[in-house]
Amino acid sequence: MSARILVVDDVPANVKLLEARLSAEYFDVMTASNGTEALALASRAECDIILLDVMMPDMDGFEVCRRLKTDPATHHIPVVMVTALDSPADRNRGLEAGADDFLTKPVSDVVLIARVRSLTRLKMMTDELRMRAITSLEIGMQAPERSAVADTGRGGRILLVDDRQSSYERLATILAAEHTIDVEPNPTEALFHAAEGNYDLLIVSLDLNNFDGLRLCSQARSLERTRHVPILAIADPENSTRLLRGLEIGVNDYLLRPIDKTELLARARTQIRRRRYTDHLRDNVQNSIEMAITDALTGLHNRRYMESHLATLAEQASTRGKPLALMILDIDYFKSINDNYGHDAGDDVLREFAVRVRKSIRGIDLACRYGGEEFVIVMPETDLHVAGMVAERLRRSIAGEPFAVHKGTKRIEVTISIGLTTLEQKGEAVADVLKRADTALYRAKHDGRNRVVSQAA
Template structure:
């Protein structure tokens, strides 16, 4: 996997050393000698991971990291602090500044490269979400992301998988004030609990007695319901090789014993913040997808969705040799409603009309607002005779009860004209089917409105 790495260090020898090590592994390397230059490069979205020295003149690494994580445009870029500072308090300070990891020099090549690859994979997944949600961001997603960025990573649900009572108790006690911890000594049960529960993080002890902890991590990654659940590995100092293997199978972060309680708390919060941030991205993406295929006024599917989905329904009907029918429904004299009572009243009529239309058809039927006062219903498994009965039911439901307007203060009578056409595999495609239903609609209008007309193939 290739990625673009930004190395930030004010010491030329350090830049050359890290650049050579990364280039040898086929990473694309960029360099910066100070914090201001690093911020400018990141703002141009020119890197996938930042390797950031802490001790630099001007802006130090902590401040650079804080600024990167405070900016919606750069918040998603993983930051690894690489420094000679080796105290737990230094690591905690880096993590609290927003760093994704804090590595102490000298850093072993294998550990560094495994960490970079892991973070680059996560970043690329986030990039895909961000790209797909671009339109949503332009119409208001920035506010949602700023809110997500401000998340403190507290009050998460943590599943702790550790079969040693003393270790389990210490980890749970360290996290008790900020997180809700559920302990599970059995890795078999842990997998089920992870899939069934709404956890924000799984902590796994690498040294489980009768089970390979990395196999559990791989299983968590393979299940659809737990694929995005962050995993924090807890290991002994002599298990570095297995930790690196864990990063390769999808572990997000790790801690080596003896554990520093403050660092544990900071790393847990980092993982929970990142999960919530990505969840917000996915949520906005799903919302934007729904908006793209839904009519905002009536809640029915829109013309775009109908055009995408209708051909699939026709293909299915052809393959199974099953009937399919379409209705084109138009509100009679709708312009009079707007002209007489105003556009607000017209909107109320459209919403109520859509609600009655949807209540008149089955769940498998496709009800759409084609535009203006025109609607379409596509009915799989429905022949011409049944389609006309459904159309007549819709017509009666519209004409049977007055429509309320002015927030219920007044009522008006509303009727509909409906054209019906049934799919003929020998002559029809999506366009011709709707065209025949439309021709039938115009005949219903010309014959006096408030009626159903059918068009034969």
């Protein structure tokens, strides 16, 4: 998915330069010439990342950033300050205002694009959690937005991985003023330590003796228990290329030696605040309301959740001018399965069907049990052609292998029919999209079942 970048600068030449660099990498670029305009665009959720100049006439970048980060509606948007100011005091002032990074002009294309891509991945993940949390709020759960804005980022648990004693002693002393610090000088033990410690932040030196610090970062990203823990990498200036590689594999932020005390604390607080916020979102979505939004038999979302969340997805698609695909799936002759093999066998089929659905769709897609043997899959930013390929792949997955029932003692053939359509018209009612998909499903069943039928808007 292409991120939408908001470039804020009162100098047209600077705007054009950044716009050209980002457009060449297939990002969607928006521009604003002052802070007031930038705040308005951000409040309408029209951007994914903000590249913000500091020196502007009406409102400087520090104040713009502070307002963005103290507004519950915009605090989650990553902000990168891009400015000619290069003193530690200026950089720290930006980080204290809540900026996710502070890049000094002239910024190399490689550094700029690597940072934007890294923050894009983070924003996409947070957006998915936020969207589901909005649905949770609608059915009575409390959103964590205001507590996130008030969070100071202090009092975190940090694991510092560094095998140079002079280095880790200084860093630990600095960090201990605000956090609980554990030091792991043995990099071969660091991953086990990180998995067991329930940390809010990992700080990893990339200049370890006889060990690749980037490999440790990559392993932390692949391990379930450390996958969502932010990583702050530290390296010597000559290793800046490795830092850029680190951003590609999941490092959240970095510092170059010599380490400025204030900047280290500011960057640690930023990462810990973000970790707590996303943890709160996950808790709201995945734990607190699981029973209210999940179909107990299949583990998929239920119809109640689908109807609320689909409205949110459709509104977002209309606002951004992006396609939204929707398919309704029906298990063919399901009544005969219950009649011939019993309702226990029917339940076995429904459970296995849900497993195969999950394997055939993306993490951002929404799969729900609509009722009985009918299911709905919603695919954001997906046109009719791509959705048709996914639907056909899913149809083959169901028909290609018999379903085990009665604890594996019997295997039965199962097929599905699929009706597919897309939301193409801005502001179109969700009910109309569902009705169009249902009409396509009726045609699929009428034409012989075990097939996909598409119907354009």
